[in-house]
Amino acid sequence: MDNIAGTKSSLTWAVHISVVLLVALWLFPTVGLLVSSFRTSDQIATSGWWKSMFPSEQNMIIRADAPEMQVLEGDIYVIEGDLFDPEKEVVVSVYGISSRAINAFEVGETGALSKGGDIVVSADGHYRMTNSEPFTGGRGQRIFVTAQSPPEFTLANYKNVLFDPNNREGMLSAFFNTLTVTIPATIIPILVAAFAAYALAWMDFPGRALLIAAIVGLLVVPLQLALIPLLKFHNEIGIGKGYLGVWMAHTGFGLPLAIYLLRNYMVGLPRDIIENARVDGASEFQIFVKIILPLSFPALASFAIFQFLWTWNDLLVALVFLIDSTGETTVMTKQIVELLGTRGGNWEILATSAFVSIAVPLAVFFALQRYLVRGLLAGSVK
Amino acid sequence: MHPALQGLITIIVGVSGCVGYFYFSNQFLDKVLFPPRGPNAGRNINRAEMIRPWLFLFPSLLALGLYLAYPVVETMRMSLMERVPGGGSEFVGLDNYRQMVNESKFWEALRNNILWLIVVPALSTTFGLLAAQLTDRIKWGNIAKSIIFMPMAISFVGAAVIWKLVYDTRPIDQDQIGVLNALYLWFGGEAPQTWLTIPFWNSFFLMAVLVWIQTGFAMVILSAALRGIPEETIEAAILDGANPFQLFFKIKMPQISGTIVVVWTTITIVVLKVFDIVFAMTNGQWETQVLANYMFDKLFRANDWGVGSASAMVIMLLVMPILIWNVRNARKEMQ
Numbered sequence: 001m002d003n004i005a006g007t008k009s010s011l012t013w014a015v016h017i018s019v020v021l022l023v024a025l026w027l028f029p030t031v032g033l034l035v036s037s038f039r040t041s042d043q044i045a046t047s048g049w050w051k052s053m054f055p056s057e058q059n060m061i062i063r064a065d066a067p068e069m070q071v072l073e074g075d076i077y078v079i080e081g082d083l084f085d086p087e088k089e090v091v092v093s094v095y096g097i098s099s100r101a102i103n104a105f106e107v108g109e110t111g112a113l114s115k116g117g118d119i120v121v122s123a124d125g126h127y128r129m130t131n132s133e134p135f136t137g138g139r140g141q142r143i144f145v146t147a148q149s150p151p152e153f154t155l156a157n158y159k160n161v162l163f164d165p166n167n168r169e170g171m172l173s174a175f176f177n178t179l180t181v182t183i184p185a186t187i188i189p190i191l192v193a194a195f196a197a198y199a200l201a202w203m204d205f206p207g208r209a210l211l212i213a214a215i216v217g218l219l220v221v222p223l224q225l226a227l228i229p230l231l232k233f234h235n236e237i238g239i240g241k242g243y244l245g246v247w248m249a250h251t252g253f254g255l256p257l258a259i260y261l262l263r264n265y266m267v268g269l270p271r272d273i274i275e276n277a278r279v280d281g282a283s284e285f286q287i288f289v290k291i292i293l294p295l296s297f298p299a300l301a302s303f304a305i306f307q308f309l310w311t312w313n314d315l316l317v318a319l320v321f322l323i324d325s326t327g328e329t330t331v332m333t334k335q336i337v338e339l340l341g342t343r344g345g346n347w348e349i350l351a352t353s354a355f356v357s358i359a360v361p362l363a364v365f366f367a368l369q370r371y372l373v374r375g376l377l378a379g380s381v382k
Numbered sequence: 383m384h385p386a387l388q389g390l391i392t393i394i395v396g397v398s399g400c401v402g403y404f405y406f407s408n409q410f411l412d413k414v415l416f417p418p419r420g421p422n423a424g425r426n427i428n429r430a431e432m433i434r435p436w437l438f439l440f441p442s443l444l445a446l447g448l449y450l451a452y453p454v455v456e457t458m459r460m461s462l463m464e465r466v467p468g469g470g471s472e473f474v475g476l477d478n479y480r481q482m483v484n485e486s487k488f489w490e491a492l493r494n495n496i497l498w499l500i501v502v503p504a505l506s507t508t509f510g511l512l513a514a515q516l517t518d519r520i521k522w523g524n525i526a527k528s529i530i531f532m533p534m535a536i537s538f539v540g541a542a543v544i545w546k547l548v549y550d551t552r553p554i555d556q557d558q559i560g561v562l563n564a565l566y567l568w569f570g571g572e573a574p575q576t577w578l579t580i581p582f583w584n585s586f587f588l589m590a591v592l593v594w595i596q597t598g599f600a601m602v603i604l605s606a607a608l609r610g611i612p613e614e615t616i617e618a619a620i621l622d623g624a625n626p627f628q629l630f631f632k633i634k635m636p637q638i639s640g641t642i643v644v645v646w647t648t649i650t651i652v653v654l655k656v657f658d659i660v661f662a663m664t665n666g667q668w669e670t671q672v673l674a675n676y677m678f679d680k681l682f683r684a685n686d687w688g689v690g691s692a693s694a695m696v697i698m699l700l701v702m703p704i705l706i707w708n709v710r711n712a713r714k715e716m717q
Contacts, residue, residue, distance in 0.1 A: 012519075019516050019526050022509075026530045026594065029544045032561065036547065047557050048564050049547075180388070188396040195404055196442035205435040209716055211443075216712040218450045220705050222655050224674055225694045226449060228687055229456035233448075243388060247396075252449020255442055284434055285408040313537030315658045316678075333539040337662045340543065347547060347559070354543040358536050365535035369528065376599065377606050 037351040038153040044347045055148045057093075059102060062143050064127060067135035076130050077117075083125035083145060091148045095121045102144035113141065121145065157352040169342075169349070171356045173328075174335040178312060178357070180243060181322065181331060185250035185311045186304055192251065193258030194300065198288050200259065201266035202274060212263070218256040226253070227320045234321065242329070246322040253317070254307045264378055265299035266292060302375025305368050309361050332357040400441065407437045454698065461691035478688035488693065490669055491676040494585050495700075498656065498672060501586065503649040505593045507642060510600025514608055515630065517601075527605070531598035538595070538658030545591045546663060549577040581669040588670055591659050596652060600645045607641035608634060647704050654700055673697050 035049045047056060062083045070077045084090045096104035097111060097119065105111040107123045117131030119141070127143060129135070161171050199205075200212055226249075234245045269292065277287050293300075311317075315333040322329050330338075336353050343349050365372065411433060412418065416426035461478055463471040482488050513530050517523035533541065550560030551574050558564040563574040578584045611634055619633045635642075657674040664670045666679065673693055680690035 015516050015519050019513075019520060019523070022513055022516070023526045023529050026533065026597070028561070029548050029594070030532070030536070032547055033544045044559060048559050048561070050561070050564075184392045184396060187393055188400070191397060191400045192441045192445065195400075195438045199435040199438035203431075203435040203438070205432065208435075209713065211439070212716065213709045213713050215446070217705050217709045218446060220651050220701055220708060221450050221454060222651075222674075222694070222697045222701055224655065224657075224677055224697055225457045226453035227694075228460065228681060228691060229453040230449065244392070247392060248445075249449065252445045255445055256450065259442060283408065283412065284438075285405060288404075288438075309535055313539070315537070315539055315661070320682075333537055333658070336539050336543060340546070340662055347550075350543055351547070354540050358540040361535040361537070362532065365532060366528070369531070372534075373531075373602055376602055 033351045033354060036347055037157055037355045038155070039348065040154055040156070041346060041348040043152070044351075052151055052153075055150050057146065057148050059144065059146050061099075062145065063140040064129060064143055066140045067137055070135050076132055077134050079129040079135060079140075081127060083121070083127060083143065084147075086124070088152070089150045090125055092121060092123050092125055092145050093148065094146045096144040097141065099142075099144065103146060119143075157348045158356075161349065161352045161356060169335070169339060169353075171332060171335060171353050174330050174332045175356065177329055178331045178333075181246055181250070181318065182308060182311045184247045185254070186307045188247065189251045189254040189258050189307060190300055190304055193255055193303070194262055194293065194296070195288065196255075197259050197262035197266055198292050200263045201269075202292075203284070215256050215259050219260060221256075223253050223317070227316075231320060241322060241324040243322065246318060249317050249321045250307075250311050250314075254310070257306065258303050261303050261375060261378055262296060262299050265296055269295055298371060298374060299378065301368065301371040302378070305364060305372050306375055308364060312361055403441065404438070408434070411437065457691045457694050457698075460687055461695050464688045474688070478692040482689050482692050482696075487666075487671055487676060491666075491671040491673045491693075492696070494669075494671060495654070495673045497585055498589055498592075498653050499650060499700075501589050502592050502596065502653045503646045505589075506596040506600045506649050507604075507645055509593065509597040510645065511604050511642070513597065513601040514605035515634075518605060518608060527598075527601065530601055533595045534598045536595070538591075538656075539662050541591050541595055542659055542662035545587075545594075546578075549587060551576045578664055578670075579668045584664065584668055585670050588659055588663055591663075592653065592656060596649050600649065603641060603645050604638065607638040611637050647707070651701065651704060654697055673700075 032049050035052055036044050039049065039052055043052065064083075065079050065081050067079065069081075070079045072078075083092070092107050094103040094106055095111075096102040097113060098104070105121070107121055110118050110120050113119055113129065113131070115136070116133065117129060117135065119127060119129045121127045121143065125145070125147070129141060162175075163172070164170055200208060200215075230249060231241075234240060234248075239245050239248075273291060273295075274287060277291055282290070313333065315331075315337065318331045318334060322331065323334055332353075336350070336357060339346075339350055339353055411430050416430040416433075417423075418427045418430070420426075460471075462473060462475060464474040464477065465471045513527070517526045517530075520526075536544070547559070548561050549563075550558075551563055552558050552560075554573050558567060558574055562577060563571075566575060577587050615633055615637070616629065619629055624633065655674055656672060657678060660666060660670055660672050660675045661678065666672070666675045673696060677690050677693040677697070680686045680693060684690075
């Protein structure tokens with residue numbers, strides 16, 4: 001619409017600011033969880049994630065090496081070492097040797113130890129204690145430092161959640177279970193629906209309009225109604241709770257949308273191609289496989305994405321039809337709900353587990369967004 | 383057997399079974415049952431063409447009937463039955479419904495559901511419309527759209543974790559790690575709040591999660607509708623001196639009202655079925671119960687299938703107007 005006179009209003013900057021605000025509001029919660037998944041539990045518990053981006057000033061108590069580590073240099077006894085890992089870029093500003101005066105000395109300034117001797121702490125955390133007599137006592141001197149430490153992130157949470165075989169709350173097996181549920185539950189309804197959609201789009205038979213209306217009606221039937229009758233049914237035919245049941249349930253629940261989307265798309269395919277093929281003697285089966293299916297690829301793709309996201313993210317169907325009392329077939333969503341109950345305060349575990357489960361749909365989303373949008377538009381704007 | 387292997391086999395069996403069924407049933411129809419040759423060739427072709435659609439439809443109809451249509455009937459039947467000890471069940475008329483309306487939890491769930499039904503579609507549509515209108519006017523609009531649309535891909539459970547961190551509460555003498563409390567204190571709040579335990583208002587904090595997820599959907603659909611508005615109408619309005627607000631409310635809004643209704647009803651359906659968010663964040667405590675979670679409670683915790691089915695029927699009843707409206711629209715279109 002840029003070519004319309006007068007659309008460029010003076011409000012452009014206001015638009016930019018509003019959009020920035022909206023985007024920030026929508027992005028902020030997710031980023032919070034993502035950042036938290038790279039922090040240690042101490043870091044998460046002591047400061048908001050938004051502070052982790054900046055160097056933080058912290059007061060710390062660190063013990064110097066014990067007196068037994070002292071060495072004799074000439075005629076003075078020395079204990080020397082580093083308060084921090086030299087690789088970390090920590091900058092000490094002030095230090096002290098008593099909890100009553102934690103900022104008694106500037107870095108580089110020499111302080112007197114209470115039991116005799118001197119101490120110097122430099123900005124990088126290196127300390128040197130000297131005394132003309134041997135240091136005594138069992139434990140090292142406490143040093144109170146106020147230091148700026150740079151932002152620090154870790155992959156340890158992911159290692160723990162995904163690759164620790166001893167972690168019974170790990171996500172690895174749940175990840176594979178989810179995958180096992182998702183893939184058949186995405187592929188099978190597409191195929192079944194495609195045939196039905198073709199019949200509803202291009203074949204003439206009595207009752208066709210009624211069937212389409214019925215499918216539109218079934219689109220909105222809440223699947224809550226299906227839980228108990230189908231669980232009973234699955235128990236009666238002997239498949240009980242398990243993968244087979246959950247695949248069948250997802251197939252059934254996904255079909256109305258699949259048929260509806262695919263029919264709407266197939267109706268729009270050019271009539272000539274299909275008529276020509278019929279005249280040339282192709283059977284309906286051949287027309288379907290050789291012409292309709294390849295031409296319908298965009299619609300198939302959009303439904304596949306919907307179904308994938310829906311089955312991957314599903315909790316209810318898995319709870320009812322899949323997860324039995326042994327819990328071996330647990331899926332990620334269930335695992336996360338469980339963690340919310342038992343590990344409500346352990347944000348490093350929660351955040352990481354949630355992100356493991358969110359990562360795959362997000363990747364699919366960003367890679368195949370245009371098919372998703374196309375499907376949404378075909379399914380809704382009617 | 384390893385589940386992954388089982389999955390692979392299911393894919394192969396499922397896919398080849400499907401293809402095999404369609405192929406061989408068609409072959410059977412054309413070669414054996416009604417071959418298009420011999421004395422009755424013409425009649426046979428007609429008959430085959432009459433049967434073929436049903437061959438194509440059969441697996442879908444079976445699955446739809448078994449997994450969606452039959453459960454509706456069966457749930458209705460079960461809502462009128464009570465299980466008796468020792469197996470079996472007996473007809474009890476409306477007793478389950480009577481028991482349900484005497485429970486305060488049910489009314490709490492219904493009240494909350496109605497709140498959800500008003501607030502979530504309204505806010506999602508408004509934000510969606512706002513985002514669509516604004517992002518269409520700037521260069522980096524597509525990136526902004528992607529980001530606002532992104533929560534659509536996140537599971538309700540994942541969203542629940544994300545927002546629980548936002549709502550997190552720490553004692554007042556510690557640093558707050560939840561954004562909401564940090565902001566609340568920063569703006570002069572006295573003590574950190576445990577947002578999810580404040581009756582009545584906590585429902586709104588749960589609704590915020592669903593609004594956050596659904597806004598992207600509303601935005602995508604409405605943005606397409608906005609782009610579909612004929613440019614002449616806008617140009618004419620501008621030449622007549624309409625300001626941007628008049629342009630939006632008097633010219634654009636009326637032309638996309640149909641789409642707004644579609645978006646509104648679609649989100650309404652999602653709201654009626656909302657389960658995961660409440661289940662994961664509060665599990666209906668602190669007066670946040672909703673119908674779908676109430677039903678799950680009845681079915682799988684109280685093991686009361688009668689009342690559970692009755693509450694499922696209440697959800698169905700609430701969906702009914704939209705179902706009828708959709709079907710009528712679909713029929714109108716086909717004519």
